[in-house]
Amino acid sequence: MKTKKIEYHDGDVLLEGYYACNEIDKNKKPAILIAHDWSGKSEFTQNKAEKLAEMGYVGFAIDMFGKGVRGETTEEKSALIQPFVQNRALLQQRMLAAFEAIKTLDYVDTQKIGAIGFCFGGMCVLDLARTGADVKGVVSFHGLFYPAENIKHPNITAKVLALHGFDDPMVSHDQVIAFGREMTDAKANWELTIYGNAMHAFTNPKANDHVLGTVYNRQADTRSWIAMQSFFKEVFLSKAP
DSSP, rough: OOOHHHHHHHHHHHEEEEEEEEESSOOOOEEEEEOOOTOOOOOOHHHHHHHHHTTTTTTEEEEEOOOOOOOOSSHHHHEEEEEEEEHHHHHHHHHHHHHHHHHHHEEEEEEEEEEEEEEEEHHHHHHHHHHHSOOEEEEEOOOOOOTTTOOOOOOOOOOOEEEEEOOOOOOHHHHHHHHHHHHHHTTTEEEEEEEEOOOBBTTTTTOEETTEEEOOOOOHHHHHHHHHHHHHHHHHOOOOO
16 A cells, blocks of 8 residues: 655645555546544544555545644634634635545546545535535535535535434534435435434544543444445445436
8 A cells, every 4th residue: 555645735725635545456546535623634534544545445634724733622623623614615615625636646536536524524525515526425424514604505416425423512403404404405415324322523532522522432433434335335336326
């Protein structure tokens, strides 16, 4: 497996992604963007890129905040995502920059690109779909369901899979229902899976903050990854609409 750091830009902002691919197989491959949580690009998303490469994809862990920018405390992490939560056009532009960057990478089949995201990254990949970008499928893991106010009538061509914890304190049940209505109104091909007894960040083994509501759940982690694998097999290999 080949891994390397790759610099790319959103305007004047220098970003650094992490590429993973089995280059022994010289054929073009489906590629998957991995959007990080509110702490920034980390070993967690880089490991996901490597796992996806082992499955035969090109994995590309993207960077939303800028090369080397990470948050350590809750206050720092919150400050990093606020400009993107408050200005969704900025978030969408940053995601589209990553989408264009992955198309330039070796071994990428530019007609078969997907995206996954975790927490804040879940909202990022949902917004990528909302832009109408030619991404084939997106998967949100315990993502935020805030609608994009700047896109009143999203044209969603990507298939959408949202994997959510029933006890997630950062997404109200009303927001879950509103998300379903939004996807239905957009005539999206969408699916929502809810895991019982799961809180926010259920895929992160280091998450153990019951007060904040970020707690790892091994069963939900395992089941959600399997669901993602099945989803992309359908998205990339099936000819069915």
